[in-house]
Amino acid sequence: MADEILEIKKLNKSYDDITALSDFSISLKKGEILGLLGPNGAGKTTLISILSGTVKDFTGSVTFKGKNLFSNRKLKNHLGIVPQDMAFYEELNAVDNLLFWGGLYDIPSGKLKKRAAELLEIMELKERAKEPIKNFSGGMKRRLNVAIGLIHEPELLLLDEPTVGIDVHAKVKLLEIIRNVGEKGTSIIFTTHQLMEAEEICSRIVIMDKGAILANGTLDELIKIVGEKELVDIAGDFPAHRIAEILKKIKDVDILSVTDNLANLTLDNTDRIPSLLELFFKNDIKVSDLKIKSPNLETVFLKLTGRSLRD
């Protein structure tokens, strides 16, 4: 399609017997923020590594603006990366880091200095630009990490779990910055295992697990997978098989997952909960906690994988 900036077709990558990516295919439009959601080991970082060129020996194709991404080194000047690790030099200050990383992209010196100043302003690092980075807080380091990815004004930005290890306040600030970057026209691939982040800023979400895509769509489209049903979490003292037997007999209940002492299900109508509790009582099922949630990505993930994203 005309406005597609990135197209990935049938990527496959294995490490010995472990499948990291299996027939992975997605496309990204200009200005779109695509969230890659999945647990640890889903293949998110492998995908980023392939796109960044550090992993070879895979099958499939990746095109950027219609051209093979790996055939033309110059195309890399249009891509930016924000790795999960704090990949900068702590011995240097923020300005020196930005000037070095920008220098790798052949940006003229004057333009580079101007761009560095601009980014320091956006990231609220201007006051401490000349200080050694080792004195920065976690949130400041993460913002600098993102600034380095943006120094050369890439058309496509790869963000690999950019908010890991920072507090809520810092996270909110960083997500806002990322959203603004997207609004200015930069296409973004954003990997995370935090549902809230994906819901907050992504225009489209891909749910993946064990190297494969489980679902691909907007938040509303994904939620429709589980229907309009409420998610009910039941915790107590009961064996898994006992509660599963009971729930299977009830209409309009979709069991998402059942383990000893915890059951996740969806209900068409939460008015049915009192009758459900009565049934549990009659069958000697001890319930200690019950939570009702509106459909969200967690529900979708549970439905698709049978387990929580945090597992």
Added chain:
Amino acid sequence: MKRILLIFKKDLKKRAKSPYAVLILLFIPFVMTSILGLVFSPSGDENTFPKIKVLVVDKDKNIASKFLIQAFENPQMKDMFRISIVDETEGKKQISKGKASALLIIPENFSDNILKNKKSEFQLIKNPSERFLPVIVEEFMNTFAVIVSGFVQVFAEEIQGIRLLTEMQFKDISIAEITPFLEKSKQKIITLQDYLDPPLIKLKEEMKEKEKKEQKQPGFNIFAFVLPAISIMFLLFIIEIFLRDILTEREKGTLQRILFSSIRPVEYILAKILSGWLMGIMAYLIIVAAGILIFDISWGNYLYLFGFIAVTCFWIAGFFALLNSFFKNRNQAGAITAPIVIIFSAFGGSMVQVSQMPEAFQTVSRFTLNYWFITGVEKITKGNFPALPFLIISVTGTVLFILSIIFLKKKIRV
């Protein structure tokens, strides 16, 4: 090229912010050189050869033994030898404790035997813990023996006459009796003079006048011997730090980020080798300068020296770049490279002179950089171009460089 220089400048800046490791590695050779130099250099004027202590047991106490002792004390020999007259027991005690280089025992009747044209034997006991100084004493005694033997042969008759005279009382000596002997001696001396003066072989002695600025005469400077040997070991450590940075960057993720740009892997590798190479040259130039200022070392031809240092640092950078392509991480690199450097240094002459080692070790030493570097610097300080060391280091260095590019390219990709 621009990106290679960008990475080099970044590495330099990084190191400047945290220079302690490099500074310590630069500082240690000077400390070690100072200690070793002061321990092994002679007291007094450091530019003169150490005086050889010789103990003399004079059992003769007569004209010939006095002549021998005086020979040790003549102006030329006095600079080389320091003799002490001792009794035999004391002399043997001191030699066994290593307090002298040699013990010379002049036998009884030495003078008498010479006068009677009989054979006589010195006893020379050498200090077994010294290799060179006792040999010099031995050579001196051999030369003395040859001279005396020659003199005795030539003036046999005259000596006979002298012997008779010494047996007589002065009042019994008549001029008429000694005149023939004097006449004969006179003739022999006149004949010999034609051969002895002017001498066919002359020892040229030059005493340079001290210049106003107190320029010392070039002599044996122990620091000039020790500093190159020790500093090559630390140069290996210094350059290794820069090349190990490849593994550090790989672990920290900055390498992947760098390779994400349009830079080629080979450009990155070249930048790292360049960093190690140039920093090594700079470090060694500091060592050279400090050697001149602190230890008064004369390095010889500075153009040769600079070229030789450059090619040596190139070798080291290539060597550690190649090694790092086999290490899993920087901790492994640190653990393995240190023993490698120490082994190179031990066999190569940085700790013990190669000539002092057993023959098998001397063969092994030729496979170390240290050996060729020390040999090369030695030649340069003598004003010669170190052709063979230069050739060996540059050829093997080029091979290491090429191999490092090949293997590192594979290493920095998964």
